[in-house]
Amino acid sequence: MTENISNQLKTSFLFRGLPTETLDAVAQKVSTRKLTEGDVLMRKGETGDSLFMINEGWFKIVTQDAQGGELIINKTGPGETLGEMALLDEAPRSATVIALSDAKVLELKKDAFQEILDQRPDVALSLIRGFSSRLRFSTTYIEKAIDWSQKIAAGDYSFTENTQTIVNGGSTDDDKATQLLSAFFKMVKSVKAREDELKQVVEKLTLQIDEARRKQEFEEITGTDFYANLKEQARQLRAQRKASDEE
Amino acid sequence: MSSGKIVSIHSFRGGTGKSNTTANIAAQVALAGKRVGVVDTDIQSPGIHVLFGLDETKMGKTLNDFLHGKCSIGEVAFNVGEKAADAEGRAKLSGTNLWLFPSSIRGREISQILREGYDVNLLNQGFQGMLKELNLDYLFIDTHPGLNEETLLSIAISDVLVIILRPDNQDFQGTAVTVDIARSLDVPNLLLMVNKALPKHDPKDIKKTIEDNFKATVAGVLPLSFDMAENASQDIFSLRYPDHEWSKALRGVADAILAIK
Numbered sequence: 001m002t003e004n005i006s007n008q009l010k011t012s013f014l015f016r017g018l019p020t021e022t023l024d025a026v027a028q029k030v031s032t033r034k035l036t037e038g039d040v041l042m043r044k045g046e047t048g049d050s051l052f053m054i055n056e057g058w059f060k061i062v063t064q065d066a067q068g069g070e071l072i073i074n075k076t077g078p079g080e081t082l083g084e085m086a087l088l089d090e091a092p093r094s095a096t097v098i099a100l101s102d103a104k105v106l107e108l109k110k111d112a113f114q115e116i117l118d119q120r121p122d123v124a125l126s127l128i129r130g131f132s133s134r135l136r137f138s139t140t141y142i143e144k145a146i147d148w149s150q151k152i153a154a155g156d157y158s159f160t161e162n163t164q165t166i167v168n169g170g171s172t173d174d175d176k177a178t179q180l181l182s183a184f185f186k187m188v189k190s191v192k193a194r195e196d197e198l199k200q201v202v203e204k205l206t207l208q209i210d211e212a213r214r215k216q217e218f219e220e221i222t223g224t225d226f227y228a229n230l231k232e233q234a235r236q237l238r239a240q241r242k243a244s245d246e247e
Numbered sequence: 248m249s250s251g252k253i254v255s256i257h258s259f260r261g262g263t264g265k266s267n268t269t270a271n272i273a274a275q276v277a278l279a280g281k282r283v284g285v286v287d288t289d290i291q292s293p294g295i296h297v298l299f300g301l302d303e304t305k306m307g308k309t310l311n312d313f314l315h316g317k318c319s320i321g322e323v324a325f326n327v328g329e330k331a332a333d334a335e336g337r338a339k340l341s342g343t344n345l346w347l348f349p350s351s352i353r354g355r356e357i358s359q360i361l362r363e364g365y366d367v368n369l370l371n372q373g374f375q376g377m378l379k380e381l382n383l384d385y386l387f388i389d390t391h392p393g394l395n396e397e398t399l400l401s402i403a404i405s406d407v408l409v410i411i412l413r414p415d416n417q418d419f420q421g422t423a424v425t426v427d428i429a430r431s432l433d434v435p436n437l438l439l440m441v442n443k444a445l446p447k448h449d450p451k452d453i454k455k456t457i458e459d460n461f462k463a464t465v466a467g468v469l470p471l472s473f474d475m476a477e478n479a480s481q482d483i484f485s486l487r488y489p490d491h492e493w494s495k496a497l498r499g500v501a502d503a504i505l506a507i508k
Contacts, residue, residue: 203447203448204448204452205414205448205452205453205456205457206416207416207419207456207457207460208416208419209416209419209420209423209460210420213420214420214423214424214427217424218424218427218428218431221394221399221424221428222428222431226396226399227399230399230400230403230432231403231431231432233368233371233403234403234404234432234433235433237371237404238433241250244250
């Protein structure tokens with residue numbers, strides 16, 4: 001059991017670099033919690049003090065949309081870790097997590113984790129390494145996203161031509177930044193496609209008529225004897241045809 | 248009994264695709280089972296005969312002969328439904344009641360009529376004769392661009408005037424004058440048709456802008472088409488390519504004319 005937990009701990013970026021011995025020590029502090037469908041594992045805005053590792057079952061991660069409705073951000077299942085930041089900071093939970101089925105999670109309480117930190121300085125060091133590499137990784141992507149955003153704002157979509165489409169990564173934490181960039185890239189592509197389509201019909205028709213010239217030309221044409229006769233002839237002809245129609 | 252309708256197709260400037268449009272509308276109306284005549288009053292530069300597959304070798308008596316008193320108007324009629332099944336699109340006109348009254352394409356005869364002139368009243372008698380002799384439901388007049396005397400006559404005696412314009416300011420200016428003239432002459436039905444619309448404009452926007460300005464119905468907005476240019480007036484485009492966007496919009500115009508009581 002401890003070994004299984006240790007293996008699962010390793011998938012979290014917080015514990016990735018720790019030796020097995022240390023992981024086992026952490027695993028000792030873990031307790032098991034069972035949930036049934038609809039149970040709330042954590043609620044957005046609450047102060048969290050536990051890390052959870054999903055052992056069985058599925059969860060939805062939800063927040064609220066602009067209208068106050070439920071917005072499902074993601075679904076997550078066995079092997080995934082939730083709320084790991086709560087072990088270090090006191091910040092409120094950023095989303096609500098609700099069980100989609102009967103589920104079993106492993107819980108590591110903040111206090112228990114603090115105890116390990118006191119006893120094992122290498123755990124603290126590993127954490128710092130984990131954070132800094134993650135930060136560096138994220139920064140690269142953020143810089144890229146800033147660069148792209150500035151280009152899009154200026155109407156320059158050329159980078160979509162010379163950038164290899166980013167393959168949507170797996171579901172590990174480190175891939176989240178890649179996923180964001182991938183989604184961003186897809187978004188830009190579709191925005192560009194829509195913009196190109198709109199350009200085809202976007203120009204409004206302008207209609208300009210020189211009214212003075214219009215009046216002058218009209219008067220030139222209608223001012224002749226021919227025109228006066230024609231108007232009278234046309235009137236008679238219409239009257240005749242109307243009469244013959246009624247016969 | 249009800250007499251047929253005179254439908255003049257006009258554009259203030261050349262190059263709007265007027266002859267092509269006239270031929271296509273006439274063909275569609277004939278296909279709808281109506282008895283249709285098409286008269287080419289563009290005596291200076293006749294062209295519509297080509298669309299109906301008529302060339303110098305096939306051309307018999309012309310409107311010029313009639314205007315010079317050399318023949319009756321009935322003799323000028325060229326039966327398209329009987330004779331012009333030599334192209335894929337036109338073949339669909341076999342068996343329809345469609346006649347063309349061509350203008351002469353012989354240079355000597357064109358210069359003669361331009362030099363000597365003719366009695367515009369005689370042209371009017373010709374129109375009335377066409378309607379009567381062939382018992383037409385519709386007589387389409389392909390007019391000369393601008394507003395010369397025979398064009399004014401055609402407009403004056405029309406039951407329906409269709410003005411073709413391109414979406415540009417020069418055509419708007421000329422169309423404005425023509426619309427004023429049509430209203431001054433009490434033409435009962437006025438339709439506008441936009442041809443050669445560019446893809447950068449929204450057809451709905453074109454229709455609304457023009458209708459708001461001229462207070463007249465835009466019966467169709469037809470796209471500028473390379474396929475149409477490719478066809479080079481060798482055939483009736485809307486019959487040959489019935490599913491083309493241009494053809495669909497054109498049928499809308501033909502339907503608008505048929506809907507007029």
